[in-house]
Amino acid sequence: MDSMYLDSPYSNEDIVDSDEIKFTDYFTKNLKHFADSFNKNYNDLCVTNFDKEPEFKKEFNTVIDESSIKCKRKSKKNFYNSISAPNKVRELRFIDSFYKSIREYHGFISRIDYENEFIFATMHNLKNESDILKAQIEFDDIENYESEKHLIQIGAPFIWIFGREVISGREQKVSYIRFRRMPTWTKSRIQDIEAEAEETADALSKLFSKS
Amino acid sequence: MPFQNSSLKVKPLNDEIELVVFGKGVGECILVHIGDLKYILVDSFMNPDTKNPVSLDYLNAMGLGSENIELVISTHWHKDHTQGLPELMNKNGNTKFVTYGIITNDTFLKYLKYGTKTEDKASNDYVEIINMIMNGKINKDNVKMAVHNKLLHNYLPGILSHKKKVEVYSLSPQDSETLDYVLDLKLPDYGEAKTTIVKDNDISIVTWIQIDDVVILLGGDLENSSDPSKGWDAIVNKHSISSLKASIFKIPHHGSVNGHNDDVWIKLVEDNPISALTSYSSSDLPRDEDLERIKSLSFETYLCGKLKDNDKDIKKLQKQINQYGFDSKITRVSNKIGISRFRRQLSSPNWSEEVFGSVQVFK
Structure with a gap:
């Protein structure tokens, strides 16, 4: 799943700071509902975990579409005041759910x-x-x-x-x-490494010749 | 967890010599107690459970610490021997550190630096130590360069409470070995792909520890050479430190046939010594025939770190691998630490042995 869209009512009361966005119960409930329906639809496709019975984790990550937030997050107050429209959730990513069997x-x-x-x-x-x-x-x-x-x-x-x-x-x-295909050594990379090694050799030789 | 064992936590007596060999399948570490809670460390690996150098966990379990280590010998820079050395040296920069004279050689340093760029952990460990020497974290006066038959560390009689002399010698590398080693180093050319650099055991340090009339021989990873002036032949031919023979032998290079030399068993170790070795699961060492050979020459053999785990899940995993279309066969590598501990009071003629964790004993 590359990306999914979800329109949701949004309230600013639980926004705590610009880095971490906490959603209201309402918003979270919506997402969970979405997750559940997704789970239902894709249940047949959820693959067998090697160690456990088939399961679908309801944890999710959300990333707010920054472009739809019409403000620069200079201050919390500005940020609260600036949200005027429901924001789009650009991605709803189910953590590891599809990759657990790898x-x-x-x-x-x-x-x-x-x-x-x-x-x-x-x-x-x-x-x-x-x-x-x-x-x-x-x-x-x-x-x-x-x-x-x-x-x-x-x-x-x-x-x-x-x-x-x-x-x-x-x-x-x-x-x-x-x-693994390792990158090839470039001339400049070799020169850098050799210069570094020569410098170290020089410093060590001086260090030990002092004693 | 072998470190939780109550008998492991008992400290040695001041006049009790102790040899502790740690193995983990990929990893070798040795501690030698020379008296008065002073230890010599030879190589290191990390305890995956605690993320500490295994030697430190052992010392901590006995209520001791890195300050009890007064000499660190790094036999060579393979990653199963170097992990944790920078951490230990960082904790105690006054510890003597034994390495090679070639650390000041620019070709060798280039070789190491290339290694760091190819994600070679051992090269990283070594470069970290070299940086510690350069910035004074390790006192340069405490850096010792090992060569054949060199006295690295000693106590004259009467200094330690057991009143006996202690001498630690390096038996290798030979001068010609280090010179040839540097000449043979192949540095990459531009346009070549970065690959993991495979290094040799040619200049691994072999250590002779003599406390009064008790000798411990630690074989490092040294192998035989077709040139008699190198490898184990050179050590046997040039040995002039003592007429005594070792009663305990840390078998070189994980028991491989390349590390076996008949003359070592005749001239350097007692008949039927106690043999201790560590496994190296990446190369299936020791092989069955290696173990048979070592057992036939030894009074008792202690192998630290089992090669395989008898894990039920592995059959399930094998089935899955086959289901995915692979015909490959797998086994689970044991990641459990094995500890063989040998103690002997200087007044006693015999060693007492204890094992903790993943150790196979052959008597």
Whole structure:
């Protein structure tokens, strides 16, 4: 879901400051109602969480369309006074609801067995430090192996994603292993690094020669 | 949580030597108590539960702290050996720090700086330490450059309450090794892609700790070389520190066959010593044949940090992976800390052993 629109009555009494906007009960109720109907409509598309039964979280983030607030938030008073029309909620984003079924591991190659066409890798789940996997990955499992081949070397970083996600209301299966394409060294970058290293070497040599 | 164990919290006696080996699958750390609650730290990794260096959690559990560490040896800059070293040095800048003479070499520094730009954590740790030396956070007079057979730290007899002498030597790297190492460093050229820089264990520091007539040999990650003037052959051939042999051996390079040298077991360690090692799950070390070899040469073998977890969820995950069209096989890497602790009063002929957490013991 890219963005959704919701017209809503708006009261300024619960606006606390320019950074954090608290909604009135009325406004919140409207959003929840919207969320519920969304939930109902898309319930069939809510994918199975790997660990739990299908669920739909009713938490949501809202972002006010700044352009519809006809004021610059110089002061709270000005801000309160300036709101004259219902504001559009540009985005209603359901936190993680559609992405909970995605598992994402970041790994690096520790060994390559060309004969049997395997790579051995250690993979880390960035959301759960204790979830570290060791994998024996077949070359065939690597998406676009031919074009990725040159990237396969010991220490090469890759990402492994699998699961299901909902994009624009459609459920999709996602599964791929892709190697990270590191940016190339530029001449200026190399010069900067080398100059920095030479400076450090010089400073350290002077430091230790003093003693 | 091994640090909650009540027997772990018991401090060593002033005249009790202690060797503590910590492992986590990817991570190695060693503490040696030389007497009077003075410790030597060799390498470091972080405790994922507390986000502290594991050595600090251990010392804190006993009511001690970083001030009890008076010498830090960084055997080499692989990330399973460096994590937490900057934090420890930051807490106590008066601690002696052992590294290499090549830290002032501009090629080596370029190599490290390139490493930091390729998100190499170990290079970042090392550069952080170098910056601490430059800005005076680590006193330059406390920085020791390790080379073969160099006395790094000592106490003359009568200084510590056990009245015995303490000597800490580096047995490596050899001069030729560091020179060749710098010459062989490959720096990237422009137009090349950034890749993770793979480094060697060629110049890993091996440490010989002698307290009275008790010797502990810590093998770092040093491997064998085809050149007899390098690697373990060079250490054996040039060894002239003492005729004593080590009764405890921290096996080099996670028990790999590349780190094994028959002459070390004949000339540097006692027959059937106690062997301690840490696993390195990324490369499946030690392999079964490595463990068999080490067990056959040792009185007892302690492996800290298991390679695999017997996790029920892993079967479910494997099934899901297959459902998504992958034929790959996975195992869960154990992330649990294992601690092997060996203590020995100087008047006693034997070591006593205790294990906490994820440790496999082979007797």
